[in-house]
Amino acid sequence: MITTSPTPGSVADLVAKAGLPDNHPIKELPGLTWHATNPLKDAQPPILTLDDLAARTDNELLQIPGFGGRRLDAVKAAIITASEGR
Structure with a gap:
């Protein structure tokens, strides 16, 4: 797992800047x-792609059971890493 420190910017901002396809699966970050990834997959409605992720605010994501600040930071760091490797 990625070790993270708090990542600046919202998930939606990071997804917009990443330049990755909207349908990129989160589990492939x-x-x-x-x-x-499992708490996002189990959310209602499920959050499976970067487009699904960008449609939620950070606060909405933090309301998902089992998805806290450390996991949010890990997702943000993974988006940044994926965008640097494209």
Whole structure:
């Protein structure tokens, strides 16, 4: 799993700047484990792609059971890493 420090910017901002396809699966972001992806997959409605992720605010994501600040930071770091590797 990626070790993270708080990442500036909202998830939506990071997704917009990443230049990755909207339909890019979250589970394929580098370094993420099921600890971060399963709560998103189990959300209602499920959050499976970057487009789904960008449609939610950080506060909405933090309301998902099992998805806290550390997991949010891990997702943000993974988006940054994926955008640097494209």
